[in-house]
Amino acid sequence: MIRGIFLLIALLLGNAAMATDFTIGYLQLQDDPxxxxxxxxxxxxxxxxxxxxxxAEVALKESKFHGSAVGAEFKLQPVNGKDTAELLAQVDxxxxxxVQFFVVDAPAVTVAxxxxxxxxxxLLLFNISAREDSLRQAQCQPHLLHIIxxxxxxxxALTQYLKVRKWPEALLLHGTSDEDLQLTAAFERSAKRYxxxxxxxxxxxxxxxxxxxxxxxxxxxxxxxDYDVIFVADTHGEFARNVPYQSIRPQLVVGSEGLAPAAWxxxxxxxxxxxxxxxxxxxxxxxxxDVDWAAWLAVKAIAEAVQRSASTDFAKLRDYLLSDAFILDxxxxxxxxxxxxxxxxRQPILLGTHNWVVERLPLDGFLHQTNNLDTxxxxxxxxxxxx
Amino acid sequence: MKVFNPVRACFVLSLLPVSLLVASPSxxxxxxxxxxxxxxxxxxxxxxxxxxEVVKRIGTAARPRHLQFSxxxxxxxxxxxxxxxIDVIDVAKLELVDRIAGIEDPELFDIxxxxxxxxxxxxxxxxxxxxxLDEYFxxxxxxxxxxxxxxxxxxxxxxxxxxxADDDAEKDAEKEDAxxxxxxxxxxxxxxAIPGLKTVEVGEEPEGILLSPDGKTAYVTSEVANTVHVxxxxxxxxxxxxxxxxxxxxxxxTPDQKELWVTNEISGxxxxxxxxxxxxxxxxxxxxxxxxxxxxTPVGITMSSDGKTVIVGLGGANHIAFVDVASxxxxxxxLVGKRAxxxxxxxxxxxxxxxxxxxxxxxxxxxxxxxxxxxxxxARVPHTVLIDD
Numbered sequence: 001m002i003r004g005i006f007l008l009i010a011l012l013l014g015n016a017a018m019a020t021d022f023t024i025g026y027l028q029l030q031d032d033p034x035x036x037x038x039x040x041x042x043x044x045x046x047x048x049x050x051x052x053x054x055x056a057e058v059a060l061k062e063s064k065f066h067g068s069a070v071g072a073e074f075k076l077q078p079v080n081g082k083d084t085a086e087l088l089a090q091v092d093x094x095x096x097x098x099v100q101f102f103v104v105d106a107p108a109v110t111v112a113x114x115x116x117x118x119x120x121x122x123l124l125l126f127n128i129s130a131r132e133d134s135l136r137q138a139q140c141q142p143h144l145l146h147i148i149x150x151x152x153x154x155x156x157a158l159t160q161y162l163k164v165r166k167w168p169e170a171l172l173l174h175g176t177s178d179e180d181l182q183l184t185a186a187f188e189r190s191a192k193r194y195x196x197x198x199x200x201x202x203x204x205x206x207x208x209x210x211x212x213x214x215x216x217x218x219x220x221x222x223x224x225x226d227y228d229v230i231f232v233a234d235t236h237g238e239f240a241r242n243v244p245y246q247s248i249r250p251q252l253v254v255g256s257e258g259l260a261p262a263a264w265x266x267x268x269x270x271x272x273x274x275x276x277x278x279x280x281x282x283x284x285x286x287x288x289x290d291v292d293w294a295a296w297l298a299v300k301a302i303a304e305a306v307q308r309s310a311s312t313d314f315a316k317l318r319d320y321l322l323s324d325a326f327i328l329d330x331x332x333x334x335x336x337x338x339x340x341x342x343x344x345x346r347q348p349i350l351l352g353t354h355n356w357v358v359e360r361l362p363l364d365g366f367l368h369q370t371n372n373l374d375t376x377x378x379x380x381x382x383x384x385x386x387x
Numbered sequence: 388m389k390v391f392n393p394v395r396a397c398f399v400l401s402l403l404p405v406s407l408l409v410a411s412p413s414x415x416x417x418x419x420x421x422x423x424x425x426x427x428x429x430x431x432x433x434x435x436x437x438x439x440e441v442v443k444r445i446g447t448a449a450r451p452r453h454l455q456f457s458x459x460x461x462x463x464x465x466x467x468x469x470x471x472x473i474d475v476i477d478v479a480k481l482e483l484v485d486r487i488a489g490i491e492d493p494e495l496f497d498i499x500x501x502x503x504x505x506x507x508x509x510x511x512x513x514x515x516x517x518x519x520l521d522e523y524f525x526x527x528x529x530x531x532x533x534x535x536x537x538x539x540x541x542x543x544x545x546x547x548x549x550x551x552a553d554d555d556a557e558k559d560a561e562k563e564d565a566x567x568x569x570x571x572x573x574x575x576x577x578x579x580a581i582p583g584l585k586t587v588e589v590g591e592e593p594e595g596i597l598l599s600p601d602g603k604t605a606y607v608t609s610e611v612a613n614t615v616h617v618x619x620x621x622x623x624x625x626x627x628x629x630x631x632x633x634x635x636x637x638x639x640x641t642p643d644q645k646e647l648w649v650t651n652e653i654s655g656x657x658x659x660x661x662x663x664x665x666x667x668x669x670x671x672x673x674x675x676x677x678x679x680x681x682x683x684t685p686v687g688i689t690m691s692s693d694g695k696t697v698i699v700g701l702g703g704a705n706h707i708a709f710v711d712v713a714s715x716x717x718x719x720x721x722l723v724g725k726r727a728x729x730x731x732x733x734x735x736x737x738x739x740x741x742x743x744x745x746x747x748x749x750x751x752x753x754x755x756x757x758x759x760x761x762x763x764x765x766a767r768v769p770h771t772v773l774i775d776d
Binding site: 061062063064065066068069272275278279304307308327328329333334335371372373 | 609610613630634681
């Protein structure tokens, strides 16, 4: 065995001597509130458990053979910026060193600004953590690719499930932040698309003020209405976690708590998912969440394009990534690729509780004329994106 | 999770008359047994190949997957992924008689023609393990504990038993570690603790393994690297890395060794490699009726003894495909159970046994008529079928 390892090392070194670095930029916003230790400690169902950089590093380890035919060795170059201007300066400086592929971990506002400012340049941005629908609609850009599913995909998945379970009436409780309102709008759109009836829509407030008890007391918020499930639109999660077992009637909670749609869930046990989860946990010391998976898959997408097109030429890689021929394995059993109309990655969505995946969507029977994955999120005819 | 599925309901209805009308053929030439591994019940079901009655359930270490006969067919080796072991079953006694312990997450393996070497895909380590059995048995010391992972009672999960198996595996690993420390041996790798085992690093998640008939070359798929690794078995050197489809899984080789067929689960295709040049020569796509390209997830593959026909299990498309080797044309699709992976011929190639991972049953396919003649419930998540006929 030792001989085998020596040979392999020799082989790798041999390659390394000839290989040229293929560097992927990794942009992250400093002091991103989504990664505050207070939030990750709480383990809200829709929130990350930490910075997703470890996901990208796991992907790098998996990609050691992908560049061998063209003599490329993948590298990650993480950079931080306290605002969009600083991140743009980093993009420029990395661009001068030949970096053209960037994984972007930033909130939607920053992603939109970065994409608008780099429009027309020979580079690609991979959004791994901003779920806002607006980035796929009015704010879309041809060089902005979305690995993380948007809210419309998540709520379509959930409403498909509600429909099939025959739980068609929902009480909608929502926060009032911009993000919460985007999630609320997404659920309303999905409810209309799949025939779920929102019987009441009520804003909640995260407070203890007795004068506002009709908005902060879950029993009051959930009374005097008729519904099968309570949908909570709370992208942060602090209010949502308090809703189960507090409602006036024994109804299920879905959305940001209870049963939540996700890009990834540590408990998914098919399609090679346990192996990926194991690799990630071994490396990061915690379970994998959506953003970790998206960081992982962004790097995998770039490596896949290099392997398949046997090239490091930017235009060739971009064209291949966005073509119909592109096939990406997200370890959820179905092949993924980018929708040509908004460059969102098609993918199955998992519906999970805190420790189990109840279902993978789309469900059998939800059919689409070309690709059933397009029953989740913005189909071509719903798209407001114009490149 | 039961979900109403009108499409599937129709299929079930249309299948019923078929299974009622077809006269039952004789299922095996000789009196023989079928052996089926169950990933979740932690056992190998032994069925009478004529009556499909369960003769015995042989308990194994946790999560048995690939099964293969020793060349003289006296033993069956079973790769037990979660139990970190390769179990040895005595075919005459129908008993677990030995265990190669401490192999982390073995998935598939192949056996040399002389029966003395196992080539094992080590899923977690991203390595090909080459295990010299004589050396292992001569040097390993005491026979490992042969305790088995308990099967779950009907309707319950076997998580507790899995945990127990994990704990046991951990304890074993700790013991091995302790031993290692004492001996100051095997600085490189804890696999060094297993006598007779050498490893070759390959891409992540190695899966399918096929040994060339002369034993000189091992072909290994890496699911993550989209690659078939060609390894020289004597030196452990990588002779070639062949880029194939997405998530390559398993192999079949023509008897003349001119074509190596590989299933690719996510790209939904079979790629054919010329072993002389290590280059791709052709790609075969599948389109069974009522399914889309993206539903087709080929995993299991087997070659008829005469080398004329390849059978491919199409996974999520719930079909197997018959492919003509000479023309590479798809001849037929046969609807079987849910997530059809491994397919096994009986000795005279008159019947095929298909393991359906998501409907917990076997489909028995009559090769001449290309019809399912029997559907046999076995155990939870059946993986591999062997027939001793």
